[in-house]
Amino acid sequence: MLSDTQRQQVKELLDDMVDDVRLVFFTQSFGCETCGDTGRILRVLTEISPRVSVDEKNLVVDKDDAAAYGVAHAPAIVVLQRAADGTLVDHRIRLLGAPFGYEFTSLMDAILLVSRGGPQLSDASLALLAHVTSPMHVQVFTTPT
Amino acid sequence: MSLAFRMAFASPHITATAVEVTEFADLIQKYRVNGVPKTVVDDRVEILGGIPEDAFIAEAIRERMPQA
Numbered sequence: 001m002l003s004d005t006q007r008q009q010v011k012e013l014l015d016d017m018v019d020d021v022r023l024v025f026f027t028q029s030f031g032c033e034t035c036g037d038t039g040r041i042l043r044v045l046t047e048i049s050p051r052v053s054v055d056e057k058n059l060v061v062d063k064d065d066a067a068a069y070g071v072a073h074a075p076a077i078v079v080l081q082r083a084a085d086g087t088l089v090d091h092r093i094r095l096l097g098a099p100f101g102y103e104f105t106s107l108m109d110a111i112l113l114v115s116r117g118g119p120q121l122s123d124a125s126l127a128l129l130a131h132v133t134s135p136m137h138v139q140v141f142t143t144p145t
Numbered sequence: 146m147s148l149a150f151r152m153a154f155a156s157p158h159i160t161a162t163a164v165e166v167t168e169f170a171d172l173i174q175k176y177r178v179n180g181v182p183k184t185v186v187d188d189r190v191e192i193l194g195g196i197p198e199d200a201f202i203a204e205a206i207r208e209r210m211p212q213a
Binding site: 033034070073091092093094095096097098099100101102103106109110113114117119120121122124125126128129131132133134135136137138139140141142143144 | 147149150151152153154155156158159160161162163164165166167168169172173176178181182183184185186187188198199202203205206209210211
């Protein structure tokens with residue numbers, strides 16, 4: 001799944017985590033080619049870092065949870081921060097599709113962002129974002145390479 | 146990708162989703178994904194390719210800016 005070198009690289013990144021991160025993983029029993037491998041790679045992350053945990057949900061069985069997080073496809077990963085007081089904080093960061101290749105880098109970015117709270121946007125960017133006062137959905141489509 | 150995540154992290158109104166589209170033919174069709182990365186904001190605004198932070202955010206929120 002990950003080579004020894006890749007494992008070491010991932011460990012070095014995750015060693016910089018501050019808060020724990022909970023990955024809510026939505027899987028599906030049928031018609032999801034990459035759900036099995038996605039579950040496996042997420043379990044590898046929990047082996048590498050005690051700060052990462054996975055909560056596996058079924059898209060069909062746990063449909064209320066899926067609706068609450070706005071998830072309609074599997075595999076999907078919702079990246080939550082576990083704050084110092086133990087509460088889970090949703091920063092509205094999700095990944096859809098298998099976390100391989102480029103998407104794996106995105107997953108690592110998301111984990112570190114939620115755990116460490118940075119790097120931040122520029123002051124100019126934050127000023128622009130202040131104009132967003134109602135729900136906005138930004139979807140970024142990629143392929144593995 | 147990390148830029149969209151940081152937007153969500155910074156604003157309580159923004160949700161960011163990274164979509165690896167290969168296995169979602171319905172999404173490829175719905176959002177007419179011919180090249181990547183492709184960003185779609187609120188199912189309307191489309192941003193192609195990777196562009197610098199300030200230009201990306203300006204484009205993403207263009208429809209929400211007060212009209213001059």
